[in-house]
Amino acid sequence: MIRHNDDTPGTTMKRLTEITTLFLDIGGVLLTDGWDHHARKRAATTFKLEVAEMENRHQLTFDTYEEGKLTLEDYLGRVVFYKKRVFTRTQFRQFMFAQSKPHPKMIELVRHLKAKYGLKIVVVSNEARELNLYRIRKFKLDGFVDSFVSSCFVHLRKPDADIFRLALDIAQTPARQVVYIENTPMFVQIAEGLGIRSILHSKYKSTRTKLSGLGLKVNE
Secondary structure, X not given: OEEEOOOOOOOOOOEEEOOOEEEEOOXXXXXXXXXXXXXXXXXXXXXXXXXXXXXXXXHHHHHHHHOOOOOHHHHHHHHOOOOOOOOOHHHHHHHHHHOOOEOHHHHHHHHHHHHXXXXXXXXXXXXXXXXXXXXXXXXXXXXXXXXXXXXXXXXXXXXXXXXXXXXXXXXXXXXXXXXXXXXXXXXXXXXXXXXXXXXEOOOHHHHHHHHXXXXXXXXX
């Protein structure tokens, strides 16, 4: 239940709420996806790679990379540079990193909610180490995120429910006091199964409205 005390003359209205923490995905919520099938297709076109072969190799190895068990160099060696290429690893890495773009309204929304309500902000995300570090620094996510429970750091990845349990332990927050924002329906269902209220994100406006309904309001 979200409760608000009545404002009284000469005092500041206080907000009492059981929501103390936001769990957030990164790709599709705060930023574009780091290295999804659209980005890989663009890479295949740009570097004249065979799409089906690249995608097959990616599917065989990317889970291991996202769990932090392979370096980016290992991943590229398996997926792209298993034979001689006319372009360099540096060129390909730069292309990979350049696919990340911010969702400024969502970033500002989270910053505002943290400042207004004193929320803990915890990222729960499947991210490969080098891409994750680049995205954190490039878009200054560490300026408002308190903890990064990223698959590459904790060696667990969604849909494993243990990554959410670990995030709850790290945040030291009961599930009932958390709201999770995620753009993948299955991951929303898993979080809700653990008692974490969740918002299936698709657009800034609808997510802002759903947060407002939970008592986390921002000014227009």
